[in-house]
Amino acid sequence: MTTDKVTPLTKQDFEALSTFRYQLRKFLRFSEEAAQNNGVTPQQYLLLLHVKGSPGREWATIGELAERLQSQHHSVVALVSRCEKLLLVKRRASEIDRRQVNVYLLPAGERCLATLAGLHHNELNTLSDTFRIPNINAKQS
Template sequence: MPPPKELTKRDFESLSEFRYQLRRFLRFSEDAAESEGLTPLQYLLLLHVKGFPGREYATIGELAERLQAQHHGVVSLVTRCESAGFLARHQGTDDRRQVHVTLTDLGAEKLHRLAERHREVLQSLSDVFRVENISAFNDRT
């Protein structure tokens, strides 16, 4: 394998721009969540419940993986969201030790409004996050 090519000024500019735009998006997302009465982490939790592939619920362990958080921290987060009326817990049908977390109507409404706003912003950032812009940096290493 040939040695990696030297990083150029353009590489650093590309990486800087990518991180800048990513941070702008994350800041927007944080502010949008707070405008709906959610913390940014609560918004992500609702998103991961709704967006879990193939079904309308997720387990605590699956959510911990998606959030890259500790199991006990996710349990606390789910408890707070359940108390606020955004989520519900149900005992698993196949494995009664599992807890299935689902959105309530209130949680689904808040998530839907936020997802619409996020989609608009993501569309405006599509050029920044294009694969070829990111891969141009990777091609140099």
């Protein structure tokens, strides 16, 4: 527990949080099943997504991927190795800092990601109203 002051919540706040968590879990379950149905693990899909979603470039570093995945560096190295074996990604030493490894998508990774991201985009569109949560600290009128 944190020592920060906690604002008391109303019954409506708890209902909103409960609904949000339920819908979030439904989306995550959808995501897990979509990835598995397309021949990759949920973590492999997320790795592909974060490589492609790297701001301003077409690659990501292992460190950036570890942060985005909220995972340990060595775990991401192993995940990248598994994706390399599936020919989804390739890694290359940085030309600027040879200690840094950059991860790029390969054509099979691009195709897999395009399929899965399209499915996820459609699913998110069906949930768009659910993910608009009222400010629980706003005064109720």
